[in-house]
Amino acid sequence: MRPISLPNQRQWQQEIAELVRGMSGGFLFGVPLLYTMEVWWIGSYLEPSLMLIILAVTFVILFLLNRTGGFRQLKLDQFWQAAMDSVEALALGVFCTLLLLLLLRQITLQTPLNEALGKIVLEGVPFALGVALARSIMQGGREGDDADSDGSAQDNYNATLADIGATLIGAIFIAFNIAPTDEVPMLAAATSPAWLLAIIATSLLISYSIVFAANFTTQARRLQTEGLFQNPFVETGLAYLLSLGAAAAMLWFFQRLSFADPWTSWLAQTLILGLPAAVGGAAGRLAV
Template identity: 50%
Template sequence: MTTTGHAAARSGGWRREGADLVRGASGGLLFGVPLLYTMEVWWYGSWVHPRWVLGALAISFLVVVALNRTSGFRDTRASGWRDAAADGVEMVAMALICAAAVLILLRQITVTTSLAEAIGTTVFEAIPFAFGAALSRQLLRHVEGEDADDDGGGDLADDVGVEDPAISRTLADAGAAAVGALVLAFSIAPTDEIPDIADSVTAPWLLLIVGASLLISYAIVFAAGFRDQAGRQEHEGLFQRPFAETVAAYVISLAVAALMLLFFQRIGPDQSWETWMTYTIVLGLPATIGGAAGRLAV
């Protein structure tokens, strides 16, 4: 596609631009959220020299521009280096905003955090976000015609051994959400970041984390334009509606998060239910993102 064609695609209105940005942000979250639960990155960003912060940002920008030539976050691939660079600026800015928002949500950036510390931490946390955004179309691209080829869950019925397509689709989605949640929760549950974050959040902040988890899950599966987005809403199933499926998948992800915390003895019978709830909701954010990625795979 020529530069003019790419510009025309980009000028398709706010709706297309919004869908592209949601796709990029979703890819960034899928790729970058594990590093947001890494204490060493918080500390490193807080003391590293500003020149190294600028250098890291510049290097990540160059990598993102190169990735845009083969992938990117738009439906149309960048046809020239100018388009790739323009998209790269947008991706890095989006990654910085998303990383800062999640760090604020996790109380790792507060009103008492110095500007230099906040910038350093945000930049180093934003780098994997930017890479994920640049790879989002390649990793989870929407394949033209797959909605028409989709049979509404017939093949899944054979996989799970259930003849009823509604039940088979529900079981398949539930299993995929659980497996995806397990992948991320298993690697984060034993770390010290969970109690560290949990100790810094209050009840209203927990509600914000719950709301953000639901919103991110919905955006990844139903708003980002990844695989079979339209087809998912047509499948037969007990929870095959965006709101119901998002809530059900979140409950499954919370259950997986709680099981992982129990497995690694982060919570136990000697702790209060408030501790159980706080730890589970904090771990539930990455678990929910993993669950969303799992549902995209079925």
């Protein structure tokens, strides 16, 4: 029987450093939303079934983010490690949320259990996302990925996967704190179809300019990289669709939209939130 080896001091130090990095990213990303009253109210009446759905969806997002960024050093092909890190990120997010909600007295001994759980689950999502984004926030993404690239089909697949993850990272990072506010439906109600078309055009133009026209540091490399995303116009269009999808999911997540609402409400509010999401998605792709 193979003996079980205990972690040495260096491994413990690395583990502690990674946990601190993850929690720091959680605080950076999650604290702003913690001071938003709309989120407290929504969390107070969440149904248990919706809590489970939110946790499941959050896990899937965390998995995608951990495949791209994460709070540990991780290769793109380590599927099970990304899954385990996603569970850990979710647990760290819940722990940080509980700690601060107790500190701010939004949860006390008198708070009903269902209300407390709803607040923890809803507020815990941005903290968990912050944990998964920790290395992207603090270290600028993965180190050394480009050096290992040899132009193979696997590298092209990894580059495409990294761009998808980076687009979602940036879109969520910028738009997540905007989604629960009343400003989005207010702006959507006052916007005509012609202005929505202008918003689409502006979102695409800004996204293209940030990545391919502003001469940022990674622009030349991106133009030379092969892969599904790497054609400038195809990348801009696909990234915008991903950003819109993320925007719609965030609006549903914060119960600003429901499936009973007309499609026109979904379209208008998604396009309104899609503008900052597209900007964030473009910025995210520059980081990889």
